[in-house]
Amino acid sequence: MAHPKRKISKTRRDKRRTHYKLSEPTLFTDPTTGETTQMHRVNLETGMYRGRKVMKGREDY
Template sequence: MAHPKSKISKTRRDKRRTHYKATEPALTTCPNCGAARLMHRVCPECGHYRGQLAIEKSAKA
């Protein structure tokens, strides 16, 4: 089984990992209710997508 010839230092390891970043989600505002939502998704607050009602939202009990 393969194994490393010498130990990789923490600095060298961290320098290699500098480009491994999490990207922020692309948020936009819903034109119907103004809530934040992911792009190209149905609004979780009002259920609208591209000006049409996609999901019927029931009143919370």
């Protein structure tokens, strides 16, 4: 296995690791219910996705 010729400093190591951050999820306001939800998710209460009924919601049971 390859070994480094010199020790990498903590500063250099930490500079490389600055990009490993979590990003905030993209949120949008649902036009039918006015609820703020994540993008590309089905509303489990109504079963609606992008203005269309795609599955049974909780209110259908």
